[in-house]
């Protein structure tokens with residue numbers, strides 16, 4: 001075998017193995033590696049993490065995963081009763097690492113941005129510090145592109161983008177001015193932020209926007225770690241709460257009987273991304289993980305998306321394939 005043939009064989013083998021990972025794993029390779037060989041979540045024991053949107057779904061699962069390893073928590077959302085029950089579950093799961101004072105229930109509406117400073121001060125006065133902000137609160141969308149009211153575009157961006165940016169700026173200023181210039185901001189973005197999915201135009205745009213905002217922060221402030229965590233379909237209350245094309249409407253459907261990652265698994269992968277300070281991580285069952293990888297190669301992605309078409313793409317995201 002000539003040297004060139006050997007090189008070609010190695011090249012083909014590399015891509016064969018690499019693409020196999022796209023198919024068999026439920027997250028990107030870097031994250032999978034860190035879950036096995038990276039820092040364990042317990043390395044964050046004693047740190048203070050503020051999770052928004054913690055009353056259900058991914059935020060709740062993440063909070064429980066962090067609590068299990070003794071991470072102190074501020075948990076926020078609008079439904080205070082669910083946060084109180086989360087606190088109880090966190091204390092139970094913490095194997096004695098956490099006591100009552102270590103989990104702060106902080107009911108808050110993300111849309112009331114003028115109150116963000118007050119909420120942040122509440123976290124600081126309770127714990128005396130904040131190590132990680134996890135911007136998780138958000139809502140999705142199901143609507144035909146041409147029917148979306150511009151008011152829905154605005155409402156969705158208010159929640160999924162502007163409220164996240166405002167809270168992150170307050171916390172970034174604290175990291176820079178009072179915490180020695182160091183800190184960590186994470187966001188629950190979505191694979192939809194870099195891979196177009198049908199019937200969610202505003203949502204895709206909002207997640208792409210938040211990715212862009214945080215990419216710039218990462219570039220400007222090298223001592224602030226930024227984790228953009230992008231799940232694919234996860235079994236949560238997400239669809240019931242999703243925006244439609246009309247203001248004030250909710251999609252109102254359940255994710256039951258759809259093939260989706262569990263919120264628990266998503267919470268574990270999110271926690272691993274945070275403790276290992278990954279810049280970008282994503283997760284999703286096959287073929288979502290495959291499509292997420294393919295989206296990193298625009299030429300390949302365009303061919304695949306054209307072949308699949310909007311209906312097949314929608315079946316994939318609804319877990320019907």
Ligand SMILES: NC(=O)c1ccc[n+]([C@@H]2O[C@H](COP(=O)([O-])OP(=O)(O)OC[C@H]3O[C@@H](n4cnc5c(N)ncnc54)[C@H](OP(=O)(O)O)[C@@H]3O)[C@@H](O)[C@H]2O)c1
Nearest residue numbers: 053055056057058077078079110137138190233234236237
């Ligand atoms: N599930 C998926 O398939 C999926 C996929 C990719 C990305 N994501 C992202 O994951 C994040 C969490 O979604 P999820 O799937 O876990 O859905 P979820 O179960 O509906 O959770 C959404 C959370 O956001 C909170 N929230 C909504 N509006 C709020 C507001 N105005 N102020 C404060 N909190 C608010 C909700 O709490 P209250 O109602 O109590 O306020 C809830 O805790 C979102 O950012 C979403 O974009 C989800």
